[in-house]
Amino acid sequence: MTNKSILIFSILMIWFLGAASQVSTKKPNIILVYIDDLGYGDVSCYGATAVQTPNIDRLAAGGLRFTDGHCTAATCTPSRYSLLTGNYAFRSKTAILPGDAPLLFKPGTPTVASMLQQNGYATGVVGKWHLGLGNGTIDWNGTIAPGPEAIGFAYSFLIPATTDRVPTVYVENGKVPNLDVNDPIKVSYSGMIGNEPTGLTHPQLLKQKADTQHSNTIHNGISRIGYMTGGKSARWIDEEMPMVLNQKSRNFIIQNKEKPFFLYYPFPNIHVPRVPNQKFVGSTKMGPRGDVIVEMDWMVGELMTLLDSLNLAENTLVIFSSDNGPVLDDGYADFAEQLVGTHRPAGNYRGGKYSAYEAGTRVPTIMYWKGKIKPAVSSALVSQIDFYKTVAKLIKADVKTNEASDSENQLKTWLGKSRTGRTWLLEESYTLSLRKNNWKFIATVEGTVPAWFANKKVESGLSKNVQLYNLEQDPAEQKNVADLYPALVKEFQDKMTAIRQSPQKKP
Numbered sequence: 001m002t003n004k005s006i007l008i009f010s011i012l013m014i015w016f017l018g019a020a021s022q023v024s025t026k027k028p029n030i031i032l033v034y035i036d037d038l039g040y041g042d043v044s045c046y047g048a049t050a051v052q053t054p055n056i057d058r059l060a061a062g063g064l065r066f067t068d069g070h071c072t073a074a075t076c077t078p079s080r081y082s083l084l085t086g087n088y089a090f091r092s093k094t095a096i097l098p099g100d101a102p103l104l105f106k107p108g109t110p111t112v113a114s115m116l117q118q119n120g121y122a123t124g125v126v127g128k129w130h131l132g133l134g135n136g137t138i139d140w141n142g143t144i145a146p147g148p149e150a151i152g153f154a155y156s157f158l159i160p161a162t163t164d165r166v167p168t169v170y171v172e173n174g175k176v177p178n179l180d181v182n183d184p185i186k187v188s189y190s191g192m193i194g195n196e197p198t199g200l201t202h203p204q205l206l207k208q209k210a211d212t213q214h215s216n217t218i219h220n221g222i223s224r225i226g227y228m229t230g231g232k233s234a235r236w237i238d239e240e241m242p243m244v245l246n247q248k249s250r251n252f253i254i255q256n257k258e259k260p261f262f263l264y265y266p267f268p269n270i271h272v273p274r275v276p277n278q279k280f281v282g283s284t285k286m287g288p289r290g291d292v293i294v295e296m297d298w299m300v301g302e303l304m305t306l307l308d309s310l311n312l313a314e315n316t317l318v319i320f321s322s323d324n325g326p327v328l329d330d331g332y333a334d335f336a337e338q339l340v341g342t343h344r345p346a347g348n349y350r351g352g353k354y355s356a357y358e359a360g361t362r363v364p365t366i367m368y369w370k371g372k373i374k375p376a377v378s379s380a381l382v383s384q385i386d387f388y389k390t391v392a393k394l395i396k397a398d399v400k401t402n403e404a405s406d407s408e409n410q411l412k413t414w415l416g417k418s419r420t421g422r423t424w425l426l427e428e429s430y431t432l433s434l435r436k437n438n439w440k441f442i443a444t445v446e447g448t449v450p451a452w453f454a455n456k457k458v459e460s461g462l463s464k465n466v467q468l469y470n471l472e473q474d475p476a477e478q479k480n481v482a483d484l485y486p487a488l489v490k491e492f493q494d495k496m497t498a499i500r501q502s503p504q505k506k507p
C-alpha cells in the first residue's frame with residue numbers, strides 16, 4: 001500500500017470504529033442480580049459487620065444505594081411475578097408455588113423480558129425461576145414448555161423452583177441437561193413415589209436436619225419438599241451451583257456482548273438449604289447462612305470482573321436487589337439462629353420474610369452504571385414494581401395502556417437525577433401494607449395464613465386491628481399510632497381501596 005492509501009485506510013478505520021462504538025452505546029445492557037431472601041442488614045454496605053461483602057460494597061460505593069428500596073412482596077413468587085409484569089401479585093392471588101406448578105403467565109403476557117426482546121435485546125434468565133413451568137403435567141424427560149421463552153426470555157438456565165423443592169435438576173431451554181433416558185425423572189407433590197430415602201425414613205443420611213415439610217426425598221444429603229425419583233445423572237450438586245451459574249451467566253454475556261442484552265440473574269443464595277461451596281465454608285462465624293452471603297458476594301465479584309474485562313461496564317446498568325426480607329429458620333437446622341450473634345439481618349427494621357412489617361420488603365437496592373450513575377445514597381421511596389416502566393423509559397420503548405398497570409416510570413430517581421420517589425408504595429405479604437413518606441399503614445388480615453406459621457418465630461405483622469407507624473420516630477414499628485391519627489388512617493384506607501379496586505392511573 002502507498003502512504004496515501006494507508007492514510008485513507010486509517011481514516012476509514014477510525015471512522016468505522018467510532019461509528020461502531022456509537023451504535024453499541026445506544027442501548028444499555030441491563031443485568032438484574034436478584035438475591036433470594038437477602039435482608040436489609042445482610043451486606044456490609046448496609047451496616048453488617050459480622051459478614052463482609054466487598055464486591056457488593058464496591059457496587060454501592062460506585063453507584064446509587066437506596067435506603068428505602070423495596071421488593072413488591074415478602075415472599076418469592078409474588079415478588080418475581082410483580083417484578084416481571086409490573087402488576088401487583090395480589091390481583092391474581094399469586095402465592096408461593098410448589099415445584100411442579102404450571103407456568104404462572106399466559107404465554108405472551110407482556111413482561112420486562114418480552115418488552116426488551118421486542119426492542120432488539122438478547123434476553124436470558126440464569127438462576128432460580130419459581131414461576132411455574134408447563135401446562136399442568138410436566139414431563140421432566142421431554143420438552144418442558146411453556147416456560148421462560150413464552151414470556152420473552154430467549155435463553156434460560158433454571159433451577160425450576162427453589163433449591164429446597166424437587167426436582168433437583170437444572171432446566172436449560174426447556175430440557176433437563178445430562179439426563180439418562182434409562183433413568184427418567186418422576187416428581188410428586190401429592191405423596192411418596194418410588195423408594196428413595198426421605199428425611200423421615202433415613203435421617204442418618206442428612207447433612208442438615210429439617211422440619212417435616214422439608215423431609216421428603218433426600219438428594220445430596222439434603223431432604224427437600226416433594227418427592228422425586230430418577231434423573232440421577234442430571235441432579236445438581238448444591239455446593240457447585242455458584243460455579244455452574246457463574247459459567248452459564250458468563251457464557252450468555254460473552255455470546256451476546258455485541259448486542260444489547262438483558263440478563264435476569266436470580267441467585268439461589270441465600271435461600272435454604274444453605275450449603276456453601278468448600279471455598280466459603282467458615283468464612284464467617286455465623287455458619288452456613290453467613291458463608292452463603294460471602295459466596296453470593298463472590299458471584300457478584302465474578303460478574304463485575306467479567307463486565308470490566310469485556311469493557312461492558314460503561315454500557316451496562318447493573319441492578320442489585322433481593323426478592324424478600326431475611327429469615328433465619330426457614331426449615332433446616334443450619335444453626336442460623338444460634339450463630340447469628342449481634343448480626344442484624346433486617347438492620348433496624350422489624351420482621352423479615354413473610355412479614356407485613358418493613359423488613360418484609362425493604363431490601364438492599366443498588367443501581368450501578370459506571371460513568372452514568374453518580375455515586376450517592378438516596379432515601380427516595382422506590383419499588384421493584386417500577387422496573388417495567390422505568391426500563392421502558394430508559395430504552396425509549398412504547399408501553400401499551402394494558403401493560404404493567406401498577407408500574408410507574410421512576411427513571412430519574414433510579415438513575416439518581418431526582419430524589420423524589422413514589423408517593424404511595426404498596427408492600428404485599430399475607431396482608432397489604434402501604435407507605436407514604438415516613439408513614440406506614442398495615443391493613444387488617446383477610447383470608448388464611450399458612451398453618452406452619454404457628455410453629456415458627458415469624459413476625460408476621462398480621463393483626464385484626466389496623467396499624468399505623470411513624471417510621472421517622474419509630475423505624476422498628478413498635479408503637480401503633482392508628483388511634484391518634486384517624487384522618488390519616490382514613491386516607492390510607494381510601495387509597496388502599498382504590499388500589500385494590502383498579503390499577504392506579506399513571507401520570
Ligand code: NG6
Nearest residue numbers: 075076077096162164213330331452
Ligand atoms: C415455604 C417453605 C420455605 C420456603 C418458602 C419459599 C415450609 C414450611 N416453608 O413454604 O422453606 O421454601 O416456602 O421461599 O415449607 S421463597 O423465598 O421462595 O418464597
Ligand code: CA
Nearest residue numbers: 036037076323
Ligand atoms: Ca425469596
